[in-house]
Amino acid sequence: MDDKQRWGHWVWLGLACYGVPGYAPAAQWALSGDLTQQLQYNDNMNFTATQKDTEFGYRLLPALKAGLKTLAWKTEFLGQGDIRRYDHPRWDCDAYLLGLDNHYSVRRNRFSLAGGYSLSCAYQQQLTDTGILVPNTQVENFRVAPSWQWRWTRRSEISLETGYSKTNYGKTNLATLPTNGSTPDNPLSTGFIGNKSYSLRLGANHRWNRQITVNGGTYFSRVEYAEPGTATQEIYGFQFGVNYAPHRRWLLSLGAGPRWTHFEAVNLLGAEQSAHTVTGSVGNISLNYKDREQRYSIGYSNSISPSAIGQVQDYHNVFFDYAYRVSRRVVVETTVNFLHSEAVDPGRSGSSADNFKRDYVSASAAVSWEFAKDWRLQAGYTYRWQEYRQTSATIESNTAMLSISYSWGGFQGSI
16 A cells, blocks of 8 residues: 555544544434436547547446434535446546435534545546547545534524545547547647645625625635646635525525735746736626426626636626426436636747637436336436637537436335
């Protein structure tokens, strides 16, 4: 066992010890699971404008959930797998996720500790992040997020949230990349870049009345990329918002605030070369509705996060999500997302970062049929479209899916 594996085992042992409270006569436990099998057809698996790769695939997604709770403590564990097999083995993938979520409440205080470790091929993440699908590239992620909430008054709360995340990309086999080099189909002709990120947020919310809740907070994060010579980025700002619920079925959320991104460029010897700050903003607006037969959400969000190209990306997302229960057993769902992304500071980050200024559209529809207790059959379709602004090159793909799922109610009891 190498040092890295040993360190990971110690981390998980610590989280597990934190997550299991002492003996309590009223403690309740539960164990449940899910199993989904899916057949898939994709007419452009590698998501390029040329040399399209048509693939038939099979996915097996098992999941196991375990929980333990008392009057003051709640612990939940989640284990998930994602096994994929395609016509061409270069798209095959064996992925898994381990997650632990703990909450402890005492008087006016609530302490939480969430953590997770995952290893995946993350094709959906690649689409959202860079728009480039690279087979045989595994993404390893470890995260831990402690937080604290304090109920100041009956209507007011103060919260402190911290987080640490580390992402590593496996070595990219350049033979699996498209052969057209660095083109609009493939602006990135080398491997992805991992990163570490640290975050801190201090926030508060106040329930003005039954319909209105106001909130605000200040945040700071630092991103350090694994590749030498890549800029270190610090992001800080504050945001104010309001939630308005005129009726129990409706919820309107608004939020906005300024943002500053500070860059420190370093050379290969680690000496600082330059530093500068870019000013921007973040914001969101959404409208949500839900009743017994239907639910929908529509809105806009603006956020920034580190990407696999070694640069903080600015994401603008317009979304629409709708679901309608046709009958007691049949549900129809549709989701549409429009995403525009670009480097926060492309001018100082080199032309390779500017290549990723792009528009991305994903639209999907699905019909679910609960044909028996704990069993569900779903047919779905997803359309994807992408354009890089610099070259106006467009890419399209179509995916059809047929899934069958079983939800295991499991066991529960008390100790």
